[in-house]
Amino acid sequence: MPELPEVEVVRLRLRSVVVNRRIAEIQTARANYAFLTAPARLRSKLQGRRIMEIERQGKYLLFLLDDHSRLLVHLGMTGQLFTSHAVSPRLYNKQSRAGLAHTPAQVFVPDKHTHLSISFSDRGEQLHFRDTRKFGKLLWLAEGRSDPRLERLGVDALSITPEHLGISSKRRRIAIKSLLLDQSVLAGVGNIYADEALYQARLLPQRAAASLRPEETRVLARTVRKVLRRAIRLGGSSIDDYVQPDGSDGQFQNTFTVYGREGEPCHCCRGPIVRVVIGQRSSHFCPSCQK
Ligand SMILES: [Zn+2]
Structure with missing residues (x-):
């Protein structure tokens, strides 16, 4: 998607x-x-x-x-x-x-x-x-x-700040993964980039949003922006149908660290990447590297 x-x-x-x-x-x-x-x-x-x-x-x-x-x-x-x-x-x-x-x-x-x-x-x-x-x-x-x-869209994910993410996470018992996918909180993030950002921020997708410490929130906001910017530079991710307007593929799918890599080794600890369903969506993560 x-x-x-x-x-x-x-x-x-x-x-x-x-x-x-x-x-x-x-x-x-x-x-x-x-x-x-x-x-x-x-x-x-x-x-x-x-x-x-x-x-x-x-x-x-x-x-x-x-x-x-x-x-x-x-x-x-x-x-x-x-x-x-x-x-x-x-x-x-x-x-x-x-x-x-x-x-x-x-x-x-x-x-x-x-x-x-x-x-x-x-x-x-x-x-x-x-x-x-x-x-x-x-x-x-x-x-x-x-x-x-x-009108119901939240802040554009390219400009998410730690303050906004912190306020949005407050008293939210839902998984941080589900919060990232909520378009009324953060507009633009979907399954791929939520999984990739949580891995790079070293956060488990099933962590309750409210349990994030300020430092973790700061790192996550920065990582979401970084992952999205990098994906734009690489032309996006071509998996099934997506092509750029000139018909060429994006290249970000070649750099996935967790998304779609269930059972494959984590690039950091070599343990297997795990997939679980959170809020009806597949979530891919490393159970050793993410806390
Ligand atoms: Zn790992």
């Missing part, structure tokens, strides 16, 4: 592609769960608009348009935003990916999972939004309008 680093990488890469371009034509799939704004309405609202900027709030992208309206995009579990120049097996169904490994790379042709395609007046590369599982979201926001999805 795309988390803050993946969404931020998409934002940074797409800015140079779409900002200042005028939308000439929109193609949409038929109405489905992705469309919080109905396809026909979305087409009429976006038609002719110029994209002025792309912003991010937590895991949400906001395309700012020249009439001060905004297009909100959430990538959900499997959402992909990429240009028509992108080439990647990840842009095809999982079943057909293995067969593609030995054939020459094909230019993407919109399929039934492509919910939105934007063509620009300069006839340059198009922008596609594709999502096989339809947990992604598309929502048009009129000038000055917000949405509860944005």
Whole structure:
């Protein structure tokens, strides 16, 4: 699932592609769960608009348009935003990916999972939004309008401070892992980066949030920021569906210390990495190195 680093990488890469371009034509799939704004309405609202900027709030992208309206995009579990120049097996169904490994790379042709395609007046590369599982979201926001999805977001995880994390942890008996995933506390952190940050801060994911000492809170806040910044530098994590807008993979998955490494040796103590379920989410950690 795309988390803050993946969404931020998409934002940074797409800015140079779409900002200042005028939308000439929109193609949409038929109405489905992705469309919080109905396809026909979305087409009429976006038609002719110029994209002025792309912003991010937590895991949400906001395309700012020249009439001060905004297009909100959430990538959900499997959402992909990429240009028509992108080439990647990840842009095809999982079943057909293995067969593609030995054939020459094909230019993407919109399929039934492509919910939105934007063509620009300069006839340059198009922008596609594709999502096989339809947990992604598309929502048009009129000038000055917000949405509860944005309003309930907590502090952006890239700017988390020890003070904020300390206040949020106070008297909270939930596991620190669950607190990190709570988007109303910390916007943008998901399973991968919570596990990686807790390992690097040497904290057990099942520790009660309220049990963290001030020094531990300080280290954790700093580590969350550090892990996210590093993941952004490496283009995010490509595991299943995520690709950068040009179709290339992120590289952070090659540096995982605990996430997805159950049974493999800890890089520090060589003991096996353990996986447990906390708050219905898999958590990966080293029982020796994390306290
Ligand atoms: Zn260890």
